[in-house]
Amino acid sequence: MAMYGWTGVMADPDNFLSPNLSSTNTEKPASNRAFYKNEEFTSLLQQARETFDQEERIKLYKKAQEIFHEDAPWVTIAHTTPPIGLADYVEGFEAHPMENDNFAKIYLNK
Numbered sequence: 001m002a003m004y005g006w007t008g009v010m011a012d013p014d015n016f017l018s019p020n021l022s023s024t025n026t027e028k029p030a031s032n033r034a035f036y037k038n039e040e041f042t043s044l045l046q047q048a049r050e051t052f053d054q055e056e057r058i059k060l061y062k063k064a065q066e067i068f069h070e071d072a073p074w075v076t077i078a079h080t081t082p083p084i085g086l087a088d089y090v091e092g093f094e095a096h097p098m099e100n101d102n103f104a105k106i107y108l109n110k
Helices: 014-021 039-050 054-071
Strands: none
Touching: 014 039, 014 054, 039 054
16 A cells, blocks of 8 residues: 655656556666556557657557556545635746746735
8 A cells, every 4th residue: 555646747648657557667666666567558658659640649558548447556546636726916826737836937916
């Protein structure tokens, strides 16, 4: 059992699937915390990494996710959406969908 968090730094399925679930990441200290090994799954990830055809990548990642769902190396029980609360007088803040938020351009208008 583990509590695990992950923040993607790019909008690509490989950024999540390969580090966390690929058979190539099972040696300690492993980023594949479940030590999940499925060679078909890992092969699909590798094929998707090697093609520039976006429709083919979608098919490969979809198939990989179906295998992950069937094998269930994790039982995910919760996820979170980061809370963002701002007062009306806070200006210049834009939440970034995949990175840490940049507070350098924020100012208070009062």
